[in-house]
Amino acid sequence: MASSDTTRDPAGYLPLTPALFHVLLSLADEQKHGYAIMQAVAERTGGQVELSTGTLYGIIKRLLADGLIRESALGSTDRRRAYRLTAFGRKVALAEVERMRDLVTAADMTKLLRVSAEV
Amino acid sequence: MPGSRLYRALLKLFPREFRGDFGDQMEADFHDQREDARKAGQRSAGVWTRMLVDMLQRAPREHVDILRRDAGYALRLFRRRPGMTASALLTLAIGIGLNAAVFSVVHGVLWRSLPLPHSSRLVYLAEVGPPPERMEAWVSQASFDSWAREARTLDAIGSIRITSATLMQGGGAERLMGGEVSRGFFATLSARPLLGRLFNDGDFASDAAVRVAVIGHDLWKRQFGGRSEVIGERVNLGQAGMVEVVGVLEPAFVFPLFRNAAIMLPDVPTGSPYRSPMMAIGRLAPGATVRGLQTELDLVASRLAAAAADPGRAPGVRVTSLRDQVTSGAKTQLWFLFGTASCVLLIVCANVSNLLLTHTAGRRRELVTRAALGASRAHLVRQGLTEGMVLALVGGIAGFLLAGWTVPALIALAPRTIPRLGEISVGWPVLAFATVTSVCVGLTCGLAASLTAGRSAPGLTLRSHRAAGNHERSRFRQGLIVAQVAVALVLAVAAGLLVQTMRAVTALPLGYDPSNVISIGFSPGELGIEGTAAKASLERNLIEAIRSVEGVTAAGVGSPPLNRSYFSISIAMPSKPSEPADLHAEFAGPGYLEALGARLVAGRFFEDRDGPQGQPAALVNESAAKRLWPAGAIGQTFLHNQKPIVIIGMVNDVRRTGLEAQPQSTIYLSSAQNANYWTNNMLVRTSGDPRELLPAIRTAVRQVDARLPFTSVETLAQRLDLATAPRRFNLWLVSLFSIIALGLAVVGIYGVVMESVAQRVPEIGVRMALGASAAGVTRMVLGQGTWMIGIGIALGMAAVLALNGVMAAFVFGVQTTDPVSLGIACAVLAAAGLLACAIPARRAARVDPVVALRAE
Numbered sequence: 001m002a003s004s005d006t007t008r009d010p011a012g013y014l015p016l017t018p019a020l021f022h023v024l025l026s027l028a029d030e031q032k033h034g035y036a037i038m039q040a041v042a043e044r045t046g047g048q049v050e051l052s053t054g055t056l057y058g059i060i061k062r063l064l065a066d067g068l069i070r071e072s073a074l075g076s077t078d079r080r081r082a083y084r085l086t087a088f089g090r091k092v093a094l095a096e097v098e099r100m101r102d103l104v105t106a107a108d109m110t111k112l113l114r115v116s117a118e119v
Numbered sequence: 120m121p122g123s124r125l126y127r128a129l130l131k132l133f134p135r136e137f138r139g140d141f142g143d144q145m146e147a148d149f150h151d152q153r154e155d156a157r158k159a160g161q162r163s164a165g166v167w168t169r170m171l172v173d174m175l176q177r178a179p180r181e182h183v184d185i186l187r188r189d190a191g192y193a194l195r196l197f198r199r200r201p202g203m204t205a206s207a208l209l210t211l212a213i214g215i216g217l218n219a220a221v222f223s224v225v226h227g228v229l230w231r232s233l234p235l236p237h238s239s240r241l242v243y244l245a246e247v248g249p250p251p252e253r254m255e256a257w258v259s260q261a262s263f264d265s266w267a268r269e270a271r272t273l274d275a276i277g278s279i280r281i282t283s284a285t286l287m288q289g290g291g292a293e294r295l296m297g298g299e300v301s302r303g304f305f306a307t308l309s310a311r312p313l314l315g316r317l318f319n320d321g322d323f324a325s326d327a328a329v330r331v332a333v334i335g336h337d338l339w340k341r342q343f344g345g346r347s348e349v350i351g352e353r354v355n356l357g358q359a360g361m362v363e364v365v366g367v368l369e370p371a372f373v374f375p376l377f378r379n380a381a382i383m384l385p386d387v388p389t390g391s392p393y394r395s396p397m398m399a400i401g402r403l404a405p406g407a408t409v410r411g412l413q414t415e416l417d418l419v420a421s422r423l424a425a426a427a428a429d430p431g432r433a434p435g436v437r438v439t440s441l442r443d444q445v446t447s448g449a450k451t452q453l454w455f456l457f458g459t460a461s462c463v464l465l466i467v468c469a470n471v472s473n474l475l476l477t478h479t480a481g482r483r484r485e486l487v488t489r490a491a492l493g494a495s496r497a498h499l500v501r502q503g504l505t506e507g508m509v510l511a512l513v514g515g516i517a518g519f520l521l522a523g524w525t526v527p528a529l530i531a532l533a534p535r536t537i538p539r540l541g542e543i544s545v546g547w548p549v550l551a552f553a554t555v556t557s558v559c560v561g562l563t564c565g566l567a568a569s570l571t572a573g574r575s576a577p578g579l580t581l582r583s584h585r586a587a588g589n590h591e592r593s594r595f596r597q598g599l600i601v602a603q604v605a606v607a608l609v610l611a612v613a614a615g616l617l618v619q620t621m622r623a624v625t626a627l628p629l630g631y632d633p634s635n636v637i638s639i640g641f642s643p644g645e646l647g648i649e650g651t652a653a654k655a656s657l658e659r660n661l662i663e664a665i666r667s668v669e670g671v672t673a674a675g676v677g678s679p680p681l682n683r684s685y686f687s688i689s690i691a692m693p694s695k696p697s698e699p700a701d702l703h704a705e706f707a708g709p710g711y712l713e714a715l716g717a718r719l720v721a722g723r724f725f726e727d728r729d730g731p732q733g734q735p736a737a738l739v740n741e742s743a744a745k746r747l748w749p750a751g752a753i754g755q756t757f758l759h760n761q762k763p764i765v766i767i768g769m770v771n772d773v774r775r776t777g778l779e780a781q782p783q784s785t786i787y788l789s790s791a792q793n794a795n796y797w798t799n800n801m802l803v804r805t806s807g808d809p810r811e812l813l814p815a816i817r818t819a820v821r822q823v824d825a826r827l828p829f830t831s832v833e834t835l836a837q838r839l840d841l842a843t844a845p846r847r848f849n850l851w852l853v854s855l856f857s858i859i860a861l862g863l864a865v866v867g868i869y870g871v872v873m874e875s876v877a878q879r880v881p882e883i884g885v886r887m888a889l890g891a892s893a894a895g896v897t898r899m900v901l902g903q904g905t906w907m908i909g910i911g912i913a914l915g916m917a918a919v920l921a922l923n924g925v926m927a928a929f930v931f932g933v934q935t936t937d938p939v940s941l942g943i944a945c946a947v948l949a950a951a952g953l954l955a956c957a958i959p960a961r962r963a964a965r966v967d968p969v970v971a972l973r974a975e
Contacts, residue, residue, distance in 0.1 A: 052169060053173065055177060056148075057137070081144060
């Protein structure tokens with residue numbers, strides 16, 4: 001399904017939805033199974049982004065189909081499957097970070113942030 | 120744990136595929152969530168609620184996601200097979216489009232509410248005669264009054280008598296149709312004035328100082344230039360006197376049973392028992408039903424009957440919804456057309472299913488691969504359904520557009536006998552119909568194709584060329600072809616019978632010659648003519664003036680044929696004055712029968728001497744002569760109103776009342792000898808096109824009396840045309856449907872036989888290598904087609920015989936089992952079907968055994 005990573009452009013997947021981005025982030029350091037992802041996201045966002053099981057597995061389905069994550073043989077039990085970021089998934093997450101950084105830089109050049117800081 | 124059981128049940132909301140991939144993990148996660156909540160001392164209800172909301176939100180999305188993926192897959196497939204896709208779409212567009220077009224007519228005419236407020240509560244009230252005929256009739260004042268007095272389930276009741284008047288305006292005269300309406304008429308229909316007012320109680324007083332009128336919007340625009348000062352103006356209605364216009368009706372107001380009523384007058388009671396009957400309408404109380412009112416009025420009628428002198432002949436009552444009354448004449452015809460259109464849709468379904476099957480057959484390897492990769496049968500069926508749906512919906516959109524384009528043509532073709540043609544439109548209901556039809560067709564075709572394919576899939580392996588499922592599939596496809604042939608035969612027989620009917624109707628002996636005859640109505644009421652002599656002299660002068668026009672070969676006073684209504688009189692033999700006989704009667708002047716083109720069998724036609732001073736004279740037709748004077752009618756005398764009348768001539772039987780009604784015993788009385796009965800019509804026969812002489816005829820009439828307006832002007836050819844219009848409409852549509860059906864069936868047969876030949880190329884190669892001749896192979900292929908067509912024709916015949924009763928209502932002068940129609944239909948289908956097999960047969964005969972075997 002996923003063709004070789006070198007031929008695909010990460011920019012084609014941007015922008016990512018916040019929930020999807022957080023799932024990628026939570027897998028950046030280590031593989032996790034579903035419930036651990038939910039907990040990590042909730043923790044990282046201070047409860048702002050709370051993934052429910054249905055939403056989470058909808059996202060996982062998409063990420064798997066697009067080859068951004070894959071199931072990990074390590075750490076899997078009978079019932080639990082763990083997921084880890086693929087190299088391409090890492091590229092996509094990084095590209096999203098770049099994109100957001102560009103946005104912030106662009107905003108920096110305007111009065112927007114200064115004005116809001118004054119306020 | 121009971122919780123996880125419930126959770127597993129809820130997981131069923133998700134697509135199976137998703138559930139298979141993630142169900143276990145979701146369940147484990149949910150379990151962990153609950154555990155954590157318990158440890159944290161939270162209530163589990165919160166976890167459950169969140170989970171439930173999440174599921175209800177997510178599950179539909181997952182379904183849509185899969186649908187979108189399947190649809191995208193289907194679209195890609197279709198793009199790869201443009202030929203198949205185009206022919207399927209075209210077929211679907213025609214099938215759905217035709218049905219949507221016919222539906223829009225059925226909906227607009229039969230189902231749409233009448234354009235009146237509270238229209239669903241409006242009812243039509245009629246009197247019915249004594250059994251067994253229980254003939255429906257307009258209402259007498261006595262019946263109307265009793266209903267108005269006693270009916271509790273009616274909110275309002277009103278009546279209208281048809282009348283006519285001549286509006287003398289600006290030096291000209293215009294003949295108007297009008298209605299004398301009761302006090303409750305406008306209230307029943309919730310009519311409102313655009314200007315001025317409607318009638319009040321004072322207007323109905325018999326000693327009212329001025330007569331008042333309310334005029335329709337069209338008349339106001341046409342004759343009064345849409346001026347608002349018209350309110351309060353006095354206008355001259357000729358013989359009806361001067362009336363004051365008190366109101367103008369809203370443009371939207373129309374009484375659907377009497378659309379051309381241009382002027383409304385109050386129906387002032389006269390106390391006379393001899394008033395013309397009227398149409399009665401009512402508005403049901405909220406919650407009341409037609410049936411309830413019927414029961415109530417039946418009681419009223421039976422009470423009146425018990426008090427009547429002759430209870431057996433007292434009228435009954437029939438209540439129908441106003442809409443049903445308006446549309447009753449067109450109902451069976453429209454349902455019939457709808458039925459034939461749905462036959463076309465059945466054939467379309469069969470054809471598209473077949474196309475999809477060919478398509479799936481071509482993808483066998485792909486399906487097997489997918490099955491091997493774990494796609495379940497349900498998955499393959501779902502994919503097939505999506506393909507069918509995508510095709511049908513796109514085809515449905517095209518069909519809807521096609522309907523929008525054909526409906527105006529359909530309306531233009533439709534006979535004027537169908538009411539409410541102006542109210543037909545291609546709107547939301549038609550779109551809804553097209554959508555529902557598309558979905559049904561898509562499901563049927565997709566299911567038919569994928570179930571057969573799905574069933575065969577597990578039996579297939581990647582290596583096998585000829586698989587077990589193949590046989591089953593071709594059986595199914597042959598079944599579809601048989602069904603198509605059967606339905607096409609039903610339509611072909613219907614078309615054949617309608618052609619025969621049309622031939623029978625046009626070949627009917629009219630008894631007169633309708634070419635070059637024009638019927639002209641006139642209105643002498645304004646001239647203030649009284650008495651037999653004055654009437655006779657006006658009629659004589661008029662006819663003489665017209666006869667003097669160059670090109671007129673005959674002219675006379677009398678009514679046009681195909682009039683539907685007729686006049687009936689009682690006559691008696693002088694020897695048996697107490698045994699009256701009823702006959703149809705016509706009041707005619709000299710020249711009338713000649714202008715009509717009736718044939719004189721014996722005696723003479725009317726002449727000028729049969730005037731007021733002459734001896735009362737009559738002609739009879741052959742039926743009357745045979746019935747009443749078998750020994751010879753000429754010179755015989757009969758009594759009418761105790762007055763002796765002598766028979767001076769006998770003419771042939773003429774179809775007067777209706778084209779398809781047998782001529783009745785008829786007596787022609789001299790118009791000049793009857794002061795009370797005004798025919799107000801004449802027939803003029805000309806040597807060329809009568810319409811070209813109309814200006815000259817007008818000039819001639821104006822010289823007799825400039826105030827005499829013409830009412831209706833129509834050639835007999837036009838009247839004949841109108842009389843055959845409904846049948847012609849049926850014939851056109853059903854022929855069109857049957858041609859489409861035949862074409863689709865032929866395409867279907869061709870496709871199936873062609874595919875079967877393609878599959879059997881190796882087998883044919885072997886046969887030929889073993890010595891089978893090309894002719895033998897051709898025969899084999901044709902034989903296969905002949906079987907399908909034969910069974911289809913046999914089933915179609917059975918259907919034709921079963922539908923005998925339905926068809927009988929639409930044929931005339933031909934048996935529904937007419938061997939000629941049946942034979943021609945079978946022959947045409949068989950020939951077209953075999954022709955469709957001939958091309959594949961030729962291809963089979965040309966198979967090169969060497970090439971075929973090498974490929975194997």
